[in-house]
Amino acid sequence: MTPYDLQFMKRFALIIAALMALTVVLIVAAHHIYGKQEREPNAAIAAQVGERISPIGAVYAGATGDAALALAQQRAAEAAKAQVAYDGTLDGGVIYGKLCTTCHTGGVAGAPKLEKAAWAARIAQGNDTLYTHAIGGFAGAAGNMPARGGNPSLTDDQVKATVDWMLANLQ
Secondary structure, three states: OOHHHHHHHHHHHHHHHHHHHHHHHHHHHHHHHHHHOOOOOOHHHHHHHHHHHOOOOOOOOHHHHHHHHHHHHHHHHHHHHHOOHHHHOOOHHHHHHHHHHHHHOOOHHHOOOOOHHHHHHHHHOOHHHHHHHHHHOEEEOOEEEOHHHHOOOOOHHHHHHHHHHHHHOOO
16 A cells, blocks of 8 residues: 555545544434423324223222212113114024024023923013013023123014014924
């Protein structure tokens, strides 16, 4: 290498080092200046964050919690009544196929299968009792029946039509 090349390399290295030092100084200065500015919160982002971190379930404790739970259940029932299940069909076979078959096909939680022997004692109680148990729910030694088959948006007429369909299709 010639002396001119060495001199060029030294100056070039000094210029590169100076530019790197200037870059670091500018980054630190920008960080310092930006850190002192107050940021205006974005309401949309705050709402999204609040929605993401909100608990999935709620905890209810004591008398206040019981009242809050009852109110929440009442609101959920009212919201469900505003919707009509299965487009309001009164075809018991459609409702049975979409909802009731889950328990009554396999006998889940003591649900009677569509067999005359399993229904004999229930039929003896009368249709009004069957309707009442299907609409309001029932918990007994033989098993449990959730109110409206677990779908609160079913109307009384839909539940009755489904009970009638089930009784007509016992084997």
